[in-house]
Amino acid sequence: MAATPSTPLLKDELDIVIPTIRNLDFLEMWRPFFQPYHLIIVQDGDPSKTIKVPEGFDYELYNRNDINRILGPKASCISFKDSACRCFGYMVSKKKYIYTIDDDCFVAKDPSGKDINALEQHIKNLLCPSTPHFFNTLYDPYREGADFVRGYPFSMREGAPTAVSHGLWLNIPDYDAPTQLVKPHERNTRYVDAVLTIPKGTLFPMCGMNLAFDRDLIGPAMYFGLMGDGQPIGRYDDMWAGWCTKVICDHLGLGIKTGLPYIWHSKASNPFVNLKKEYNGIFWQEEIIPFFQAATLPKECKTVQQCYLELAKQVKEKLSKIDPYFTKLGDAMVTWIEAWDELNPTGENLAKLSIADGPSKTKK
Numbered sequence: 001m002a003a004t005p006s007t008p009l010l011k012d013e014l015d016i017v018i019p020t021i022r023n024l025d026f027l028e029m030w031r032p033f034f035q036p037y038h039l040i041i042v043q044d045g046d047p048s049k050t051i052k053v054p055e056g057f058d059y060e061l062y063n064r065n066d067i068n069r070i071l072g073p074k075a076s077c078i079s080f081k082d083s084a085c086r087c088f089g090y091m092v093s094k095k096k097y098i099y100t101i102d103d104d105c106f107v108a109k110d111p112s113g114k115d116i117n118a119l120e121q122h123i124k125n126l127l128c129p130s131t132p133h134f135f136n137t138l139y140d141p142y143r144e145g146a147d148f149v150r151g152y153p154f155s156m157r158e159g160a161p162t163a164v165s166h167g168l169w170l171n172i173p174d175y176d177a178p179t180q181l182v183k184p185h186e187r188n189t190r191y192v193d194a195v196l197t198i199p200k201g202t203l204f205p206m207c208g209m210n211l212a213f214d215r216d217l218i219g220p221a222m223y224f225g226l227m228g229d230g231q232p233i234g235r236y237d238d239m240w241a242g243w244c245t246k247v248i249c250d251h252l253g254l255g256i257k258t259g260l261p262y263i264w265h266s267k268a269s270n271p272f273v274n275l276k277k278e279y280n281g282i283f284w285q286e287e288i289i290p291f292f293q294a295a296t297l298p299k300e301c302k303t304v305q306q307c308y309l310e311l312a313k314q315v316k317e318k319l320s321k322i323d324p325y326f327t328k329l330g331d332a333m334v335t336w337i338e339a340w341d342e343l344n345p346t347g348e349n350l351a352k353l354s355i356a357d358g359p360s361k362t363k364k
């Protein structure tokens with residue numbers, strides 16, 4: 001009896017979002033793992049440039065003209081000339097799950113030499129609970145061959161729904177520019193076979209390179225901020241989203257995991273260029289982090305949108321003293337939620353979506 005072909009997990013419930021300024025040849029290496037899934041390609045930079053996508057992938061591609069056409073004036077909240085543009089893909093997706101990956105990330109091998117299906121591991125991470133409220137010292141208790149250790153309260157073993165799965169990187173680690181400058185040849189060769197839940201009340205630096213999340217649980221919080229062209233900061237897109245997301249996950253009782261899967265990060269971006277982009281962020285983060293550590297959300301905030309709008313208010317009130325940029329960012333956070341709700345209407349206003357909301361290019 002021929003084995004029934006296994007349908008890839010979440011095949012019709014997950015979109016892969018790729019921000020790009022280059023041809024997507026890297027997909028060839030991912031073909032065995034990604035081909036069954038729908039891709040949302042967010043083309044940054046010059047919209048007149050053609051991005052080549054290898055044959056056989058089912059995708060929709062949005063360039064800046066599409067973003068402007070679909071969002072109109074609200075397009076101002078989507079960054080230009082920065083990987084932060086990827087969050088537009090989260091907004092236009094209609095699926096429950098998102099996986100986002102950079103186009104210089106390739107399939108890594110585990111210590112046995114086997115190709116790592118990063119997408120499969122992220123899906124496993126998302127489909128099983130997190131343990132943000134009590135730390136399990138034997139790492140992920142829901143994993144095959146592990147469990148809760150002695151002393152772990154049975155009343156807490158149901159865990160919390162997992163909102164985010166944060167993967168890591170072999171080869172080029174995601175270092176900031178100063179670290180890159182002093183350690184230009186450092187490569188991450190350490191494969192740690194673990195998945196950890198980030199405890200409640202603890203922030204973390206979220207990297208957008210190899211990231212998956214439950215769009216229904218936390219999607220509206222995944223705004224990658226105002227970065228790149230015309231902005232005083234860059235390369236803090238994913239960080240900003242991670243800090244907002246973690247505060248909201250803690251408030252709503254959701255979990256965030258980090259660890260497996262690994263991808264192979266192949267390209268070190270220019271540390272001097274990165275230093276210019278990150279410069280303000282390196283100083284500002286010393287005040288931004290205490291803000292998020294102290295941030296509290298009223299119990300009336302029950303939806304991600306309500307939490308996010310409350311955070312936007314606090315950002316404008318408490319961070320604008322650092323720089324007027326944070327007033328602009330707070331307003332952009334509100335615009336993001338307005339755009340999100342416009343493209344993702346619930347209930348009666350479902351019919352409002354016009355056909356103008358389609359991509360410039362699709363391939364079935």
Ligand SMILES: O=c1ccn([C@@H]2O[C@H](COP(=O)(O)OP(=O)(O)O[C@H]3O[C@@H](CO)[C@H](O)[C@H]3O)[C@@H](O)[C@H]2O)c(=O)[nH]1
Nearest residue numbers: 019020021044081082083102103104208209235237269
């Ligand atoms: O203007 C741009 C530049 C790049 N992209 C696309 O974004 C990703 C990441 O680009 P790249 O790999 O060149 O940059 P890294 O320094 O390695 O990226 C790390 O820093 C974060 C940037 O905030 C990023 O999430 C990390 O991975 C690629 O797909 C580029 O094609 C872009 O869209 N616009």
Ligand SMILES: [Mn+2]
Nearest residue numbers: 102104267269
């Ligand atoms: Mn990269």
